[in-house]
Amino acid sequence: MATSTVEDGTAISFEAVTKAYSTKSETVKALDAVSFKVDKGALVAVVGPSGSGKTTLLNMAAALDFPTQGTVKVAGVVTSALGKEDLQRFRNETVGVVFQQFFLIGHLTVFQNVMVPLIPRKLSSAEKSKRILEAIAKVGLAEKAERLPSELSGGELQRAAIARGIVGDAPVILADEPTGNLDHKRGEEVMDILVSESRERSKTVLIATHDLRLLDKADGVVYIEDGVITKLEGRRVQKFGA
Amino acid sequence: MVFAGFVTLAVLSQLSAHFFASSIPRNLLTKDASILTGVQQTSTELAFAACAMGLIFAGAALLITRQMVAADVDTYRATGLPSSAAFFRLLRSHSVRPLEWVALAAIATSLVDIDFGLNALVPIGLALAFAVLLVAWLAFLTSVSFSQKGFEGRPGGRAG
Numbered sequence: 001m002a003t004s005t006v007e008d009g010t011a012i013s014f015e016a017v018t019k020a021y022s023t024k025s026e027t028v029k030a031l032d033a034v035s036f037k038v039d040k041g042a043l044v045a046v047v048g049p050s051g052s053g054k055t056t057l058l059n060m061a062a063a064l065d066f067p068t069q070g071t072v073k074v075a076g077v078v079t080s081a082l083g084k085e086d087l088q089r090f091r092n093e094t095v096g097v098v099f100q101q102f103f104l105i106g107h108l109t110v111f112q113n114v115m116v117p118l119i120p121r122k123l124s125s126a127e128k129s130k131r132i133l134e135a136i137a138k139v140g141l142a143e144k145a146e147r148l149p150s151e152l153s154g155g156e157l158q159r160a161a162i163a164r165g166i167v168g169d170a171p172v173i174l175a176d177e178p179t180g181n182l183d184h185k186r187g188e189e190v191m192d193i194l195v196s197e198s199r200e201r202s203k204t205v206l207i208a209t210h211d212l213r214l215l216d217k218a219d220g221v222v223y224i225e226d227g228v229i230t231k232l233e234g235r236r237v238q239k240f241g242a
Numbered sequence: 243m244v245f246a247g248f249v250t251l252a253v254l255s256q257l258s259a260h261f262f263a264s265s266i267p268r269n270l271l272t273k274d275a276s277i278l279t280g281v282q283q284t285s286t287e288l289a290f291a292a293c294a295m296g297l298i299f300a301g302a303a304l305l306i307t308r309q310m311v312a313a314d315v316d317t318y319r320a321t322g323l324p325s326s327a328a329f330f331r332l333l334r335s336h337s338v339r340p341l342e343w344v345a346l347a348a349i350a351t352s353l354v355d356i357d358f359g360l361n362a363l364v365p366i367g368l369a370l371a372f373a374v375l376l377v378a379w380l381a382f383l384t385s386v387s388f389s390q391k392g393f394e395g396r397p398g399g400r401a402g
Binding site: 066084 | 310313314316317318319320321322323324327331391392393
């Protein structure tokens with residue numbers, strides 16, 4: 001996999017990243033010269049109103065989308081420089097993504113959905129099963145492992161998506177509005193799972209949210225509005241180059 | 243389900259022709275052989291029409307479910323699966339039912355046709371054509387998704 005020299009201790013860095021989408025009539029900048037870096041093992045919240053560019057920022061970090069200008073580095077890798085196979089490996093091994101709309105596969109059970117990131121891994125079936133059951137138990141869905149997504153509540157779907165995001169043991173976890181569909185209590189539970197991934201397993205966790213109650217648990221906050229970073233808060237998230 | 247219905251229709255058209263031909267008195271057939279030929283020709287036309295309709299409806303069903311299948315392919319790609327693994331996952335899980343129906347329909351129709359001395363190639367050909375259509379369609383959707391590097395807003399969308 002292509003690597004580059006990223007400062008020690010930095011897990012994610014955005015350097016003057018702009019993402020523009022062109023329509024027939026205009027060009028819209030979803031991100032405009034965004035620059036920041038996140039320490040390894042930190043839990044950082046990306047906060048902003050709907051349509052501010054939070055999802056685009058997370059998609060960039062997940063190498064699901066690529067900058068029009070600028071550089072995104074995750075775990076020492078410049079995402080836009082990745083070839084096809086390295087990109088697959090990056091998406092599979094380096095990042096675990098929890099999507100806002102879950103993207104669980106409807107005809108697969110919770111167990112089978114959580115297994116998806118482990119399919120390309122060279123692990124024994126027993127090891128895969130062990131990891132899947134651990135992830136499912138961690139999010140409190142052990143008794144619903146054989147259920148289909150259509151048989152789960154919104155909160156359970158969210159937790160199944162989180163189990164899929166953490167099962168691969170990736171060093172970076174990216175979660176898009178992970179508490180958006182949950183009541184306060186369930187939201188707290190989901191946040192606790194992500195906090196434990198950061199504190200106990202040293203994962204770098206980047207969470208896009210507009211739930212300001214979550215900020216107390218974060219090591220840093222990136223405030224974004226109209227695709228522009230308006231403020232960085234906390235010691236573990238800094239301006240790029242600082 | 244729709245496809246299985248059309249396979250059944252193809253077999254029924256053949257069977258009805260068979261029973262109709264059997265019910266014609268022998269003295270009439272010897273008098274005018276063109277009656278039997280006419281019945282057989284109509285039955286063949288009906289069977290082919292049922293096949294064509296079956297394939298059209300199967301194609302429509304595949305088109306209607308395109309977004310759902312494409313979303314699954316995108317999810318596999320976003321999770322870092324290679325295209326071959328994504329394709330075989332689709333074949334093994336998403337499409338296993340249609341392929342099972344195709345196999346069952348082919349077996350059932352060939353047994354019926356052999357029993358009644360009819361041409362089993364029509365319904366079996368339809369079943370095979372559907373299997374080829376399904377596999378080719380899934381391969382197409384997989385290759386379309388995997389030919390792209392990013393998702394341009396999918397999955398996750400641009401909002402937020």
